[in-house]
């Protein structure tokens with residue numbers, strides 16, 4: 004956006020007019036004229052101007068408007084009346100706009116009344132603790148991410164507690180847990196960005212890192228130099244500078260030595276305007292919007308070291324390694340504690356801060372230990388103080404009233420790590436340092452413990468803040484003068500496990516501490532008329548650019564060298580006449596020269612106009628481009644952070660899935676092993692069964708005397724058993740035959756079921772069916788019809804027998820043959836009508852095995868008519884004739 008000058012021939016006026024305020028309500032005439040002019044139809048949409056010529060045309064319209072304004076408000080050259088009216092040209096939007104009304108409307112009186120009522124209901128907030136896990140390359144992390152807010156400890160195998168029992172797995176909860184997938188930017192945004200927002204609103208914040216040595220505290224707080232790896236501190240500074248639109252030149256605000264600031268009256272802007280833009284580019288650096296536009300500000304930094312429980316000023320150029328007599332005392336001013344005589348340096352941009360920081364870092368006590376190559380041997384506190392004050396009416400200069408100054412502070416503390424001497428192997432100075440570090444950390448723990456107790460029991464117990472410099476310095480924070488946040492850093496290596504347990508316990512318990520929420524600072528009353536569409540930063544940049552332009556186009560010294568004419572000699576009229584003639588000639592010459600000079604001047608003015616218009620056009624174009632680039636950037640940034648979040652989510656899900664897969668693989672393996680065992684067991688049982696079956700088969704063979712003809716039992720006991728079983732069988736078979744009046748068989752035979760036996764069984768079965776009693780097959784063979792079919796037996800069927808034989812039936816060479824009754828119909832392909840007409844059915848079936856043994860089976864059945872009009876065959880007997888050689892085994 005470009006401001007409108009009151010007279011375009013004077014670039015300095017143009018610059019001055021940048022600061023003019025619009026809308027003096029008392030000057031009604033001016034206001035009405037302006038408003039009417041603002042609605043003049045001279046607005047052309049810049050985006051539609053395709054050529055430079057169109058731009059020039061468009062801009063000349065605006066220049067006419069300038070002239071008009073010069074008539075309306077700029078004719079009065081007095082400073083006061085010129086400052087009564089301002090018109091703002093928004094070239095980005097190509098509109099003449101009226102500045103908006105000031106946003107801040109609440110007054111000090113309002114604030115006082117609200118602060119009074121606030122006193123009665125002090126809100127409390129808990130100390131927020133975040134946890135960050137250092138990347139660990141090993142396979143046995145002793146601490147790992149459980150979920151977004153929880154870590155889980157896995158004790159290293161073999162590690163025992165003092166009691167002798169192994170450490171249990173445990174979960175620790177925090178506000179948020181960063182794992183290795185989360186970048187420095189993520190950590191900054193989650194842990195610090197809101198604290199900077201608080202700072203620009205005049206509030207205080209304390210952020211500190213806590214953990215075992217080598218757990219990544221310094222990496223988190225400071226990081227590396229690269230844009231990707233830089234830590235919280237440079238990002239915080241960068242975000243702050245990006246968010247300050249009205250930063251003052253240095254020397255306006257000065258520290259007063261009592262932890263406060265004064266305003267120096269009318270400090271001129273230095274000839275060489277400080278460069279506000281920074282070269283230190285942090286990718287993805289954030290800008291905090293909403294800074295109070297009615298305030299001007301200045302940024303001060305200081306850097307304190309607490310080494311062996313003594314405070315040192317790290318910005319003190321004379322600080323050397325031995326630190327003799329260089330320690331600073333802590334002073335108390337009201338409720339705040341500060342380091343006496345601390346160097347506070349006013350800074351203009353991130354580059355400057357990082358330069359100072361790097362130089363001070365060289366003075367900080369850092370040493371190599373077994374656990375960390377660059378181990379911090381001291382606690383360091385980097386303070387950023389933002390000093391703000393409302394500006395004077397129509398002037399970018401703070402009001403000279405210390406009571407209107409608002410200070411926001413952010414302290415970033417990199418605590419030295421706790422360490423166990425037996426692990427670090429420290430001695431000498433390192434040992435003393437370690438002792439002091441552990442002592443001060445213990446003091447911090449004790450203070451927290453006391454505060455927790457006090458909160459729990461609602462008691463007013465003294466807190467030992469003074470036991471250590473670090474707790475004493477931040478006493479006011481613990482008493483509720485600002486937000487406190489702690490980042491617990493944890494290195495998951497197994498060697499740190501026991502120390503990490505202490506850290507995690509302390510971190511988790513610290514969340515129970517609650518401090519009073521700091522009241523909002525009493526904001527000064529802002530001067531309404533000073534509201535501007537432009538920030539001081541923008542104005543400073545334009546001023547510099549116009550300076551360059553004006554220096555180039557600065558008018559040359561007046562080339563007309565007017566020599567004073569000699570005095571007229573009134574005494575002598577002749578001489579006087581000559582003198583008059585000379586004067587006339589000189590005046591004529593001078594007029595001619597003046598004419599030439601005026602023409603030259605006119606030409607230069609025209610040139611200047613043209614260049615000025617070009618510059619405006621260029622600025623307009625650049626502005627538009629910048630705006631669209633800004634928009635694109637913003638979109639990309641939003642998209643990128645969305646993708647980052649998505650990626651993190653995926654990574655978390657991925658690790659959770661990996662865990663689940665690992666667990667199910669273990670389960671699966673377990674099941675497979677169990678399955679294998681069961682299969683083995685089943686195979687064993689099957690084998691046992693088979694052995695038993697073989698035995699049963701042997702027993703059955705013995706029982707049925709299957710000893711082949713011509714073979715003799717191998718042993719006498721076998722012979723005896725064969726004999727006795729054969730006897731038993733003869734008796735068993737003979738008895739029922741005798742009881743039926745039949746003849747007992749003559750002895751063991753290869754034909755297991757002879758025709759007579761089968762006939763008797765058939766008769767018996769029929770008799771049984773006829774009498775309705777159930778009949779049992781004592782020989783265990785098949786051949787008894789199910790009694791259910793008895794009633795359905797075909798009565799109409801004739802007594803014919805249907806003998807069904809295969810086409811290629813081999814005549815059996817057996818002595819005993821199956822007797823097919825006379826009148827039986829022999830067929831190779833029985834028809835349904837054949838079956839219908841038959842009472843019995845005989846099927847002859849032959850098989851020859853590998854040994855050449857021919858078995859002829861005659862399967863017998865009854866033909867039973869079915870309900871559907873067909874015929875079913877109910878098989879009830881089989882006769883088997885086997886013919887083998889004496890040398891081969893046969894069944």
Ligand SMILES: Nc1ncnc2c1ncn2[C@@H]1O[C@H](COP(=O)(O)OP(=O)(O)OP(=O)(O)O)[C@@H](O)[C@H]1O
Pocket residue numbers: 136137138214215216217218219220221222223375377378379380418419420421492
């Ligand atoms: N998140 C991380 N990503 C990559 N490297 C890391 C990370 N955290 C720590 N490191 C590396 O681990 C090493 C030790 O870290 P650092 O010096 O920050 O530990 P520390 O906690 O400050 O130790 P001490 O208390 O001894 O000063 C450094 O080389 C650092 O670069």
